[in-house]
Amino acid sequence: MRFSTTLIASMAVILPVLASAKGATEQALLKTAENAVPGESALFTTYTGKKTPLASNYTQVINATGTGEPGQDDLLFQNLLAAEWVIYTFYQQAVETFNTSSFTKLGFPNTTYERIREIRNNEAGHARIFQDSISKNSLKPGPCKYSFGFGDNAMEFLALQVYIEVASQAFLTGLQLQADLNVSRATLMAIGQVEARHNTWALIENWKVSPFSGPSDTTYPYANQILDMTNSFVTSCPSENPEYPSPRQNLPQMVFWANGTTATPGSQIQPYFYQSANQPKFQTGKEAL
Numbered sequence: 001m002r003f004s005t006t007l008i009a010s011m012a013v014i015l016p017v018l019a020s021a022k023g024a025t026e027q028a029l030l031k032t033a034e035n036a037v038p039g040e041s042a043l044f045t046t047y048t049g050k051k052t053p054l055a056s057n058y059t060q061v062i063n064a065t066g067t068g069e070p071g072q073d074d075l076l077f078q079n080l081l082a083a084e085w086v087i088y089t090f091y092q093q094a095v096e097t098f099n100t101s102s103f104t105k106l107g108f109p110n111t112t113y114e115r116i117r118e119i120r121n122n123e124a125g126h127a128r129i130f131q132d133s134i135s136k137n138s139l140k141p142g143p144c145k146y147s148f149g150f151g152d153n154a155m156e157f158l159a160l161q162v163y164i165e166v167a168s169q170a171f172l173t174g175l176q177l178q179a180d181l182n183v184s185r186a187t188l189m190a191i192g193q194v195e196a197r198h199n200t201w202a203l204i205e206n207w208k209v210s211p212f213s214g215p216s217d218t219t220y221p222y223a224n225q226i227l228d229m230t231n232s233f234v235t236s237c238p239s240e241n242p243e244y245p246s247p248r249q250n251l252p253q254m255v256f257w258a259n260g261t262t263a264t265p266g267s268q269i270q271p272y273f274y275q276s277a278n279q280p281k282f283q284t285g286k287e288a289l
């Protein structure tokens with residue numbers, strides 16, 4: 001009883017503050033960005049600003065400050081951080097481009113923009129977690145310039161969102177096979193769970209389809225190949241960034257013709273290799289040369 005009285009009393013103090021000073025609260029929150037910890041700060045969950053929740057000293061290449069041996073999983077987390085910059089920027093661009101009515105006018109729920117913004121916050125938190133997972137003896141890659149091609153088309157953004165979330169679930173699961181440390185595997189698992197929730201939300205709320213894909217996701221044995229697919233969005237990178245993904249096979253990239261298919265499960269698709277300078281050669285009885 002005493003507990004609930006205290007709780008109600010504190011809420012009575014807090015609620016008017018929230019109501020009267022929403023904008024000011026967002027500004028105050030942003031001022032804490034340099035020291036914000038994912039899991040503790042609202043910047044990575046409920047923050048409602050269009051401006052990035054990341055402080056500027058984290059949205060650039062961070063040089064190594066030590067000269068010792070790299071951490072055991074530094075390469076893994078450099079790859080993941082480079083992938084995360086793609087995903088975070090995808091959402092940050094959407095938060096800046098769209099608003100609630102961009103989605104409601106297409107018939108999507110009136111919470112769609114809010115969810116996209118929350119996912120943006122989560123993805124910013126992932127970038128910080130991956131930065132912190134790289135030891136001081138290795139460089140932390142910075143964001144590149146990206147072109148996602150959705151322009152101001154909210155429908156195209158939502159379609160691409162499912163593609164990006166499926167890719168992220170797939171590489172987070174597959175990359176567990178490359179982790180040396182148990183704690184790294186646990187980090188990948190924890191982040192993969194959150195990405196799966198993002199996709200589950202999109203499938204149920206926006207696309208009104210079953211979110212289930214089967215009893216188990218695939219532990220893809222060559223997860224760097226999935227990471228490499230995200231290079232199709234990259235236009236230029238800071239010169240200090242390491243090769244991404246590393247190692248990179250630079251295999252010919254494949255997409256499918258969008259004409260003549262719904263691309264839904266069970267439908268036929270016709271794939272093709274879109275990089276004219278990077279075409280596969282086939283030989284009977286062998287995989288691509």
Ligand SMILES: *[C@@H]1O[C@H](CO)[C@@H](O)[C@H](O)[C@H]1NC(C)=O
Nearest residue numbers: 033034035055056057058062
């Ligand atoms: C960013 O700034 C904060 C506050 O000054 C500091 O504690 C933190 O170490 C900085 N991080 C980087 C990567 O520079």
Ligand SMILES: *[C@@H]1O[C@H](CO)[C@@H](O)[C@H](O)[C@H]1NC(C)=O
Nearest residue numbers: 060061062063064139239240
């Ligand atoms: C990081 O190191 C590069 C040289 O490797 C240097 O040009 C750059 O100014 C450094 N960046 C910072 C923020 O110190």
Ligand SMILES: *[C@@H]1O[C@H](CO)[C@@H](O)[C@H](O)[C@H]1NC(C)=O
Nearest residue numbers: 097098099100101102103152
């Ligand atoms: C949402 O964005 C559109 C297009 O930029 C603009 O016309 C509209 O006023 C905005 N709506 C709100 C509520 O901000």
Ligand SMILES: *[C@@H]1O[C@H](CO)[C@@H](O)[C@H](O)[C@H]1NC(C)=O
Nearest residue numbers: 100104107108109110111112
């Ligand atoms: C959002 O949509 C729900 C149901 O679809 C409706 O009950 C609610 O009033 C709407 N909220 C706003 C702010 O439009």
Ligand SMILES: *[C@@H]1O[C@H](CO)[C@@H](O)[C@H](O)[C@H]1NC(C)=O
Nearest residue numbers: 072179180181182183184185
């Ligand atoms: C990882 O976990 C396994 C199983 O608990 C344990 O045997 C192993 O020592 C752990 N490895 C490291 C590097 O902590």
Ligand SMILES: *[C@@H]1O[C@H](CO)[C@@H](O)[C@H](O)[C@H]1NC(C)=O
Nearest residue numbers: 256257258259260261269270
């Ligand atoms: C789709 O367009 C491409 C390029 O014009 C063509 O080669 C292909 O046959 C078309 N596919 C279908 C199913 O119409």
